[in-house]
Amino acid sequence: MSAQTANGKEVQFYSRDDVAKHNKQGDVWIVIDATIYNVSKFAELHPGGESVFYDEEVAGQECTETFFGLHRHEVLLKPAYQRLIVGKIKGEESVIKVPEPGAASKVPYAEPMWLTPNYHSPYYTDSHRRLQKAMRAFVDDRIHEVAQRCEDNGKRPDVDLVQEMGANGLNAMRMGPGKHLQGRKLFADVKAEEFNYFHELVITQELVRMGARGFGDALQGGMVIGLPPIMNFGSDDLKKEIVEPVLAGNKFICLAISEAFAGSDVMGIRTTATLTEDGEHYIVNGTKKWITNGVFADYFTTAVKTDMGFAVICVPRSCGGVETKQIKTSYSTTAGTAYVTYDNVKVPKRYLVGEDGLGIQIILSNFNHERWVMCCSTIRAARAMCEQDMLWANQRKAFGKPLNGQAAVRQKLAQCISLAEAAQNWLESVTYQMCNMSYKQQSLFLAGQVALLKSWSTRVSHEVADASVQLFGGRGLTKSGMGRFAEEFHRTYKFDAVLGGSEEILADLGIRQALRFMPQDQKL
Numbered sequence: 001m002s003a004q005t006a007n008g009k010e011v012q013f014y015s016r017d018d019v020a021k022h023n024k025q026g027d028v029w030i031v032i033d034a035t036i037y038n039v040s041k042f043a044e045l046h047p048g049g050e051s052v053f054y055d056e057e058v059a060g061q062e063c064t065e066t067f068f069g070l071h072r073h074e075v076l077l078k079p080a081y082q083r084l085i086v087g088k089i090k091g092e093e094s095v096i097k098v099p100e101p102g103a104a105s106k107v108p109y110a111e112p113m114w115l116t117p118n119y120h121s122p123y124y125t126d127s128h129r130r131l132q133k134a135m136r137a138f139v140d141d142r143i144h145e146v147a148q149r150c151e152d153n154g155k156r157p158d159v160d161l162v163q164e165m166g167a168n169g170l171n172a173m174r175m176g177p178g179k180h181l182q183g184r185k186l187f188a189d190v191k192a193e194e195f196n197y198f199h200e201l202v203i204t205q206e207l208v209r210m211g212a213r214g215f216g217d218a219l220q221g222g223m224v225i226g227l228p229p230i231m232n233f234g235s236d237d238l239k240k241e242i243v244e245p246v247l248a249g250n251k252f253i254c255l256a257i258s259e260a261f262a263g264s265d266v267m268g269i270r271t272t273a274t275l276t277e278d279g280e281h282y283i284v285n286g287t288k289k290w291i292t293n294g295v296f297a298d299y300f301t302t303a304v305k306t307d308m309g310f311a312v313i314c315v316p317r318s319c320g321g322v323e324t325k326q327i328k329t330s331y332s333t334t335a336g337t338a339y340v341t342y343d344n345v346k347v348p349k350r351y352l353v354g355e356d357g358l359g360i361q362i363i364l365s366n367f368n369h370e371r372w373v374m375c376c377s378t379i380r381a382a383r384a385m386c387e388q389d390m391l392w393a394n395q396r397k398a399f400g401k402p403l404n405g406q407a408a409v410r411q412k413l414a415q416c417i418s419l420a421e422a423a424q425n426w427l428e429s430v431t432y433q434m435c436n437m438s439y440k441q442q443s444l445f446l447a448g449q450v451a452l453l454k455s456w457s458t459r460v461s462h463e464v465a466d467a468s469v470q471l472f473g474g475r476g477l478t479k480s481g482m483g484r485f486a487e488e489f490h491r492t493y494k495f496d497a498v499l500g501g502s503e504e505i506l507a508d509l510g511i512r513q514a515l516r517f518m519p520q521d522q523k524l
């Protein structure tokens, strides 16, 4: 009698006694999850060494527990290793399942409460749930492979993927609710009139599960923060030239505010724009640093100083005089993080965004949405990390029992999960306020809340990253293998803690906003 493996190969059934006969160098079989692997030839190529297979508890023996204490399941799914399968154990079934693309995780706390069976939420409708399912499947099927490849080779995301996300409506949906959705076919058949910030939250949080922080920014991070000023304050002419081509993935844009001279201290920027005598052009000079997607951007939504004060000018690369140089940061160069220099760039005046002198309002109003997106992302990343921690603590044995048999380990899990849960709940509450406030009201009443939320979210990520590395030990410091998510999260969560306003600045902003509303008629 024969059986079929995952890749459709016909294999034989054997008893455990049959397998036990293959127990010497040159002829070694092992059993993992009721599946028999012939590792005789593979042994000398095995990244974990040849000798491990000749141990008497391994050669010809049951190895499921040993295997999963050392390897991720995905190792077994690689075609090169599927080829090692020679049979199945007679009368036994494999128990470890590969999650279907798009499936929800069954690990406790791996999904936010609204996606966990038996729990309820007032915020999400059928439309959000439909979007979540479709988005997860799209990420698993279409984006995941590109993300891992680009994380590794550091190249920008495939343009055809960005264009596909333009055609299926996802790029536009990542810009939040608004007129730009009207009359557009949206992903997962979401209707423009029902679209709210929870839809955007769902998209952002599903993208984060890939565990590829650099790629997360590479995939239109520049659009998410660089296009809103054009959409909200640009002239019709400017919108016509820029918005659709960017949403379609035919042109790329980035936000250029921070400089070597000024980060969170926006007022300290030194890039200048001087109007020409005929009033037809601005001459832009200066530098910008840490500009996400800058390496491959066509447009730079640039904060400048002018005679009138602050202004925002969308500088097209095609004007000439714009140079971009890759900065190697601690995440992948796929994000295209750039050092930008403007050398006497002659920009036609029509690229001024909004009014000259009112740039600071444009920049500040843009921050709210940017910071909220970062909260959606870092909070979901912390939860994804908790899922890894729960799985690891369950399958890794130390001192003769699973890690989660140790009280100290359970304390760490409790701390991480509680923080991730609390953060998601605050985020959802703020998102609900956004759904019920105008853009102006959000600036007035939510700037402080969003600032505090972002500041605290990255403290949450800090705690979760720290605890996770401790749980994974050396593997949490290793770029491949069991702890690779912990290593990646620990290395990259700081991007959210520094970008878009640093933790300390935002905590302070949150309190300063609150102080504006302190009642004058109350004393202790």
Ligand code: HEM
Pocket: 030, 037, 039, 046, 047, 048, 049, 052, 053, 058, 063, 066, 067, 070, 071, 072, 075, 076, 081, 084, 480, 481, 482
């Ligand atoms: C079909 C069977 C197996 C395959 C395809 C396989 C494959 C691999 C691969 C690809 C790696 C490096 C990737 C990673 O870091 O996760 C690895 C590492 C390793 N493997 Fe295996 N392996 C198999 C069975 C085993 C068994 C049965 C043992 C132990 C008795 C073992 C012990 C190890 C060790 C100790 C490492 C190094 C892990 C580390 O650096 O943390 N492997 N194996």
